[in-house]
Amino acid sequence: MGDPLIITYCFDFDSGRDITYQVYLDRDTLNLLNGDAQEVPAWTEISYKQCRICPLSKNDTRTCPVAQNLVHVTKKFSNVVSHETVSISVTTQDRTYKKRTTIDEALSSLMGVIMVTSGCPVMDYLKPMARFHLPFASPEETTIRTLSMYLMAQYFLKGNTDSIHVKLEELNKIYSQVSVVNNDFSSRLAEAGEKDANLSALSNLDCHATLVTMTIEETLAEFRQYYSAYV
Numbered sequence: 001m002g003d004p005l006i007i008t009y010c011f012d013f014d015s016g017r018d019i020t021y022q023v024y025l026d027r028d029t030l031n032l033l034n035g036d037a038q039e040v041p042a043w044t045e046i047s048y049k050q051c052r053i054c055p056l057s058k059n060d061t062r063t064c065p066v067a068q069n070l071v072h073v074t075k076k077f078s079n080v081v082s083h084e085t086v087s088i089s090v091t092t093q094d095r096t097y098k099k100r101t102t103i104d105e106a107l108s109s110l111m112g113v114i115m116v117t118s119g120c121p122v123m124d125y126l127k128p129m130a131r132f133h134l135p136f137a138s139p140e141e142t143t144i145r146t147l148s149m150y151l152m153a154q155y156f157l158k159g160n161t162d163s164i165h166v167k168l169e170e171l172n173k174i175y176s177q178v179s180v181v182n183n184d185f186s187s188r189l190a191e192a193g194e195k196d197a198n199l200s201a202l203s204n205l206d207c208h209a210t211l212v213t214m215t216i217e218e219t220l221a222e223f224r225q226y227y228s229a230y231v
Helices: 065-076 103-116 123-132 139-158 169-191 197-227
Strands: 005-013 018-025 085-091 096-102
Touching: 005 103, 018 065, 018 103, 065 103, 065 169, 085 103, 096 103, 103 123, 103 197, 123 139, 123 169, 139 169, 139 197, 169 197
Parallel strands: none
Antiparallel strands: 005 018, 005 085, 085 096
């Protein structure tokens, strides 16, 4: 295994406080390498408000992989107000992104990359996008990236370009399941006493997931004009 991919989030608050969180990903598998917490709270247990569609068994899995990997993040932001403005910089292998935004938008971006690389069987479908992580993506950027990821998956699945599956029902199904996980995981955090910034960040993630399924056809129609050389 080579050096990990590192994504660094730096939150600079107007009060002078700052929070830095680094995400370490295995370069070959994109699995999260931040390490398992030795002592985790009860709300991370797999049976605690388990997602309705979770395929993991409590007999084989002690903790929810997403919950276990979000523990440290939720602790850092448990007392932060969601609408507070923050200067955020995100450094990936290729470049640094900077934005002045609300804490819940910045935090949802961090939570998103952690959730899809934690080992959740539902979120795994979105893991390829973590390789070229794009924080603060617009709805149009998210949709285009999602479609590109899905079509590449079909290419790898089919093995040749003659039989690529371009119908989007399966992609809509994936995002419908992702939305269920976002909602159920939010209930897990709420039941555990987490509030404000952490819950608002998850709500933002779910809005993005919902928008993808609602706007795919519209986005395709809008972008068709750019592909005149092909069609």
